[in-house]
Amino acid sequence: xxxxxxEGDKKLNGNVIISGSKNAAxxxxxxxxxxxxxxxxxxxxxxxxxxxxxxxxKSLGAKTKYQKKLLYIDTSSIKxxxxxxxxxxxxxASIWMLxxxxxxxxxxxxxLPGGCKIGSxxxxxxxxVLIKLGAKIVLEKNYISASIRKPLIGKRIYIExxxxxxxxxxxxxxxxxxxxxxxxxxxQEPEIIDIAKFLNTLGANIIGAGSNTIFIKGVLKLNGGExxxxxxxxxxxxxxxxxxxxxxxxxxxxxEPKHLKNVLIKLSESGxxxxxxxxxxxxxxxxxxxxxxxxxxxxxxxxxTDMQPQFTLLNSISQGEGIITENIFxxxxxxxxxxxxxxxxxxxKNNSIICKGVSNLYAQxxxxxxxxxxATLVLAGCIAKGITIVNNVYHFKRGYxxxxxxxxxxxxxxxxx
Ligand code: EPZ
Numbered sequence: 001x002x003x004x005x006x007e008g009d010k011k012l013n014g015n016v017i018i019s020g021s022k023n024a025a026x027x028x029x030x031x032x033x034x035x036x037x038x039x040x041x042x043x044x045x046x047x048x049x050x051x052x053x054x055x056x057x058k059s060l061g062a063k064t065k066y067q068k069k070l071l072y073i074d075t076s077s078i079k080x081x082x083x084x085x086x087x088x089x090x091x092x093a094s095i096w097m098l099x100x101x102x103x104x105x106x107x108x109x110x111x112l113p114g115g116c117k118i119g120s121x122x123x124x125x126x127x128x129v130l131i132k133l134g135a136k137i138v139l140e141k142n143y144i145s146a147s148i149r150k151p152l153i154g155k156r157i158y159i160e161x162x163x164x165x166x167x168x169x170x171x172x173x174x175x176x177x178x179x180x181x182x183x184x185x186x187x188q189e190p191e192i193i194d195i196a197k198f199l200n201t202l203g204a205n206i207i208g209a210g211s212n213t214i215f216i217k218g219v220l221k222l223n224g225g226e227x228x229x230x231x232x233x234x235x236x237x238x239x240x241x242x243x244x245x246x247x248x249x250x251x252x253x254x255x256e257p258k259h260l261k262n263v264l265i266k267l268s269e270s271g272x273x274x275x276x277x278x279x280x281x282x283x284x285x286x287x288x289x290x291x292x293x294x295x296x297x298x299x300x301x302x303x304x305t306d307m308q309p310q311f312t313l314l315n316s317i318s319q320g321e322g323i324i325t326e327n328i329f330x331x332x333x334x335x336x337x338x339x340x341x342x343x344x345x346x347x348x349k350n351n352s353i354i355c356k357g358v359s360n361l362y363a364q365x366x367x368x369x370x371x372x373x374x375a376t377l378v379l380a381g382c383i384a385k386g387i388t389i390v391n392n393v394y395h396f397k398r399g400y401x402x403x404x405x406x407x408x409x410x411x412x413x414x415x416x417x
Contacts, residue, residue: 004390004404006381007413011248011286014410016239018255019045019401020229020234024191026093027168028198028227029053029073029263032062033100034172035202036076037224044229044356045069045401048394052090054096056083082109085143089114091398095123095165097171098146102135116370125159125166131219132157133173133181154181154218162187162299167214174204174216175204183214189300190259194230201225205286233259234306235279235400239373240264241310242410244272244285245317246383250410251282262303263293269293270314290314292322292357299328309376315355316344317383325352335373338366363388363406368395375400382412 020043030053032039042067044050053062060080065072081101088094092115101108113123113384127137127144133152138145154177159166167187174181187190188210196209202225205217236255243250244267257264257276262278264274264281271291273284292315305328315322316339326332336346337354342361347354363386368374374395381388393416396403404414 001416002392003396003417004378004381004393005415005417006382006388006390008381008386008388010246010382010411010413012242012246012250012382012407012410012412013248015251015253016406016410017253018231018236018239019043021191021194021232022047022049022399023164023189023234024194024230025050026053026091027191028229029057029174030093031195031199032057032075032095033060033078033097033104033200034176035222035224037202037222039073039224040226041071041073042226042228044069045232047399047401048396049091049093049398050390052087053093056087056094059084059087068316077348078104081105081107083111085111091115092121092165095126096168096172098126098144098215099130099169102130102146102148102177102376103152103173109143109145111143116372117334118332123165125163126169128402129157129159129170129316130173131168133170133177134169135173151178154179154216156182156184158184159186162411164189165194167192171195171199171206171209171216175199175206175222177218177393179218181216181218183216184212186212186214186301188212189254190230190233201227216361220249231255231259232371234304236260237263237304237307238310238379238400239284239406240267241307241314242280242379242382242407244270244282244290245314245379246290247285248410249284249286251280253280255279255281257281262301263307266293266295266303266311270318277379290318292318292320292355294323296325297327305329306372307334308332309372310379312336312346312353312355313339313376315357315378316346317359317361318357321354321356323354327351332370334369335376338364338377339380341366342380360385365389366391368392371395371399375403378403378407378414382407382414
């Protein structure tokens with residue numbers, strides 16, 4: 001069940017319901033450690049990364065119940081401040097247990113996190129911001145030991161590099177620190193706004209999330225509450241690309257168009273006809289030949305790095321030559337060799353991909369290596385001539401809920417073997 005058999009040369013047309021955001025749900029799950037009251041979270045996507053995060057909370061002693069896409073969490077019985085190695089290693093998001101456990105217990109011991117192999121994935125910025133708030137942190141061979149002797153004291157902290165992860169770590173620590181913390185050079189992703197909304201629902205005092213400066217007035221404790229996870233903007237973008245590369249038509253529903261401004265601009269530039277409504281995005285590429293586009297990834301609201309592989313596939317079958325430059329991660333091109341096996345004409349020059357569009361890609365036996373690259377290879381199989389096999393598909397199960405079922409509803413001929 002870790003291989004996909006895909007009959008290609010298909011046009012993908014129809015409606016798709018977008019699931020909750022993986023990258024909002026994961027940090028929010030770990031933020032529940034900050035309170036001993038009951039939490040209810042809706043629109044949680046069914047993903048292996050989410051399952052791992054729930055297992056991690058249970059390994060600490062939390063009680064969880066998943067019913068009709070509603071997740072109930074009660075962390076009042078958490079007693080352990082050092083999550084198990086085997087689960088911690090599975091996901092990058094594990095790092096977001098560090099600050100909450102440190103605040104809750106005055107100490108924490110976290111193994112270095114896992115996550116997609118798309119670069120070195122350091123955690124130095126997470127450590128630096130906690131030290132600035134007054135934590136004592138010792139980095140051992142493969143784990144972090146943190147302790148605080150007195151309550152953390154809020155202060156103005158400039159994060160030297162825009163980092164979603166470090167911004168979230170600092171937000172969670174500052175929420176229960178003494179006094180006010182001002183986060184400068186904060187990441188501005190929609191997921192950061194959703195996390196702030198969740199924490200404020202529990203009684204936190206956070207303003208400015210979504211801008212580059214976030215003000216957090218520390219509170220004594222957090223209460224319980226309910227929260228609905230925002231839609232997944234990267235799943236949305238991936239399905240828009242599915243219709244674009246197959247010259248089809250799609251309506252993505254239960255999504256948030258304003259989270260994809262830059263992606264929609266680039267899709268229009270490639271010739272797609274885009275229409276949007278309150279919670280839907282329509283893309284029409286029927287009867288068109290996409291035009292190559294140039295992209296440079298940057299922190300939100302710039303073009304998202306998580307859409308880089310998908311747009312390389314679009315450039316692979318577009319008219320002309322397109323250049324995509326990756327500025328966030330230092331090794332996010334591993335999928336490119338698999339597209340070249342299919343006949344794509346791609347050259348890599350430093351941190352740029354130069355792609356000369358071809359008329360067709362041809363089926364191959366492909367190997368996934370990371371989440372977004374894996375999803376891109378599946379889409380390549382849907383449009384290539386012949387039967388494509390994609391191996392190691394556990395990668396995309398980490399971040400795409402019912403990916404194959406949703407693609408089949410759009411006309412893909414795809415099955416697990
Ligand atoms: C989050 O990763 C997302 N992951 C990534 O999505 C997303 O690509 C990334 O943010 C966008 O910036 C989750 O939310 C689980 P960062 P994160 O901290 O927090 C460097 C996907 O496909 N850095 O914003 O790890 C880092 O190496 C995944 O869903 C440090 O140098 O990203 C990178 O170059 C992939 N030191 C840059 O900053 C640190 O301590 C941005 O990283 C932390 C990060």
